[in-house]
Amino acid sequence: MLTRGAIVREAPGEYEVVDLELDDPQPDEVQVKVVASGLCHSDDHIATGDIPVGTYPFAGGHEGAGVVTKAHPNRKGIKEGDHVVFLAVPVCGHCRFCASGRQALCDLGAGILAGPRWTDGTYRLHTADGTPVGQMCGISTFVSTTTVSLDSVVKIDDDIPLDKACLVGCGVGTGWGSAVNAAAVQPGDTVIVMGAGGIGVNALQGAAHAGATTIIAVDPVPFKRESAPTFGATHAVETMDEAAELARQFTNGQGADSAILTVGVLTAEHVGQGLAAIRKDGTCVVTAMAPLAEVGAQVALGDLALSQKRLQGTLFGHSNPTWDIRRQLQLYRDGALKLDELVTRTYTLDEVTQGYRDMHEGKNIRGVIRHD
Numbered sequence: 001m002l003t004r005g006a007i008v009r010e011a012p013g014e015y016e017v018v019d020l021e022l023d024d025p026q027p028d029e030v031q032v033k034v035v036a037s038g039l040c041h042s043d044d045h046i047a048t049g050d051i052p053v054g055t056y057p058f059a060g061g062h063e064g065a066g067v068v069t070k071a072h073p074n075r076k077g078i079k080e081g082d083h084v085v086f087l088a089v090p091v092c093g094h095c096r097f098c099a100s101g102r103q104a105l106c107d108l109g110a111g112i113l114a115g116p117r118w119t120d121g122t123y124r125l126h127t128a129d130g131t132p133v134g135q136m137c138g139i140s141t142f143v144s145t146t147t148v149s150l151d152s153v154v155k156i157d158d159d160i161p162l163d164k165a166c167l168v169g170c171g172v173g174t175g176w177g178s179a180v181n182a183a184a185v186q187p188g189d190t191v192i193v194m195g196a197g198g199i200g201v202n203a204l205q206g207a208a209h210a211g212a213t214t215i216i217a218v219d220p221v222p223f224k225r226e227s228a229p230t231f232g233a234t235h236a237v238e239t240m241d242e243a244a245e246l247a248r249q250f251t252n253g254q255g256a257d258s259a260i261l262t263v264g265v266l267t268a269e270h271v272g273q274g275l276a277a278i279r280k281d282g283t284c285v286v287t288a289m290a291p292l293a294e295v296g297a298q299v300a301l302g303d304l305a306l307s308q309k310r311l312q313g314t315l316f317g318h319s320n321p322t323w324d325i326r327r328q329l330q331l332y333r334d335g336a337l338k339l340d341e342l343v344t345r346t347y348t349l350d351e352v353t354q355g356y357r358d359m360h361e362g363k364n365i366r367g368v369i370r371h372d
């Protein structure tokens with residue numbers, strides 16, 4: 001069938017909305033009409049080339065929700081008309097990582113940068129002249145109707161608006177999980193969140209849920225600092241130096257229990273700042289992506305051993321999406337997790353590059369594309 005989607009033809013490049021040919025789903029696949037997709041910074045990393053991918057052209061978008069339009073009878077019981085959230089990382093359920101409660105590291109995701117999304121080397125999306133198109137995280141939620149593996153969707157209840165549900169597919173799970181799981185925030189903790197964008201504000205929410213009592217948001221953009229208290233920040237400052245000083249004031253000079261790095265483009269300097277701001281036996285969580293070619297953080301090596309500090313990377317906030325998505329949507333229903341407030345602006349698919357311009361100008365907590 002014919003569909004439309006935002007692709008990058010090469011990197012560095014820009015998203016461009018084009019007609020695409022979409023294949024029917026094979027057994028263990030579903031076709032989904034995408035209703036909404038968040039504009040995560042990771043899709044921008046694809047366009048800039050900071051995250052190189054195996055196949056160009058490449059259709060972006062990995063934070064989405066929609067309605068199933070075609071499905072074969074399948075092991076998950078997913079059928080036409082079901083509402084689903086897409087998974088930024090597929091979950092096979094039986095690899096070593098899935099089987100041991102670390103679904104974010106599912107082996108199916110591990111090959112994801114390599115090119116084709118299906119093990120037989122085929123593609124489901126093609127340009128009008130038949131050229132295969134790569135799919136972001138195996139899904140591509142910047143495409144109006146997409147075909148994905150059954151392992152890349154979770155069925156959700158119909159009562160949750162899909163333009164909010166899409167956010168738990170990446171931004172919420174990643175940020176919230178960075179605090180709750182990766183930093184293992186404890187009641188009474190002092191937490192620094194560096195970067196109060198789409199991921200960072202969810203780290204603020206996670207830190208608050210886990211019981212942190214001093215939650216310091218750091219962002220150079222005034223609008224982000226003004227928004228941070230809505231999501232649980234007790235303080236909002238412009239620089240990591242200010243945050244580190246503030247954390248020391250609240251901890252008898254020791255430093256923050258954890259620092260969670262969610263800036264748009266991570267640098268070695270940010271990692272050094274995060275490590276310097278935490279106390280002995282504290283945790284610096286690296287959620288933000290750096291250009292894959294970037295190496296070399298400034299780490300005081302002696303200090304690492306002497307102070308038992310932890311440098312902890314995290315993919316999707318150490319989430320187990322098949323459970324975490326349902327639990328986060330229940331928290332939303334209960335009024336305990338803010339999703340409505342995350343969406344600053346909505347865009348049509350054709351406005352995707354404007355959405356990213358607005359992200360770079362610091363105008364949005366999250367921009368969301370509505371495909372209808």
Ligand SMILES: NC(=O)C1=CN([C@@H]2O[C@H](COP(=O)(O)OP(=O)(O)OC[C@H]3O[C@@H](n4cnc5c(N)ncnc54)[C@H](O)[C@@H]3O)[C@@H](O)[C@H]2O)C=CC1
Nearest residue numbers: 041042195196197198199218219263264287288289315316
């Ligand atoms: N580890 C994972 O599984 C995932 C990682 N990511 C990554 O997380 C990062 C954040 O993504 P989004 O929140 O969507 O981006 P965003 O652009 O919405 O937010 C980044 C924020 O960092 C702020 N910032 C920039 N420089 C800063 C500095 N020096 N100090 C403090 N704040 C600073 C910006 O003003 C902005 O508010 C990106 O690198 C993205 O690729 C995103 C999804 C999943």
Ligand SMILES: N[C@@H](CCC(=O)N[C@@H](CSC=O)C(=O)NCC(=O)O)C(=O)O
Nearest residue numbers: 042051053088109110112113136137138
């Ligand atoms: N390829 C990774 C799997 C993790 C992953 O999906 N990474 C995303 C960014 S995380 C969400 O923002 C990504 O950039 N994917 C690019 C793609 O090719 O789909 C692994 O090796 O584990």
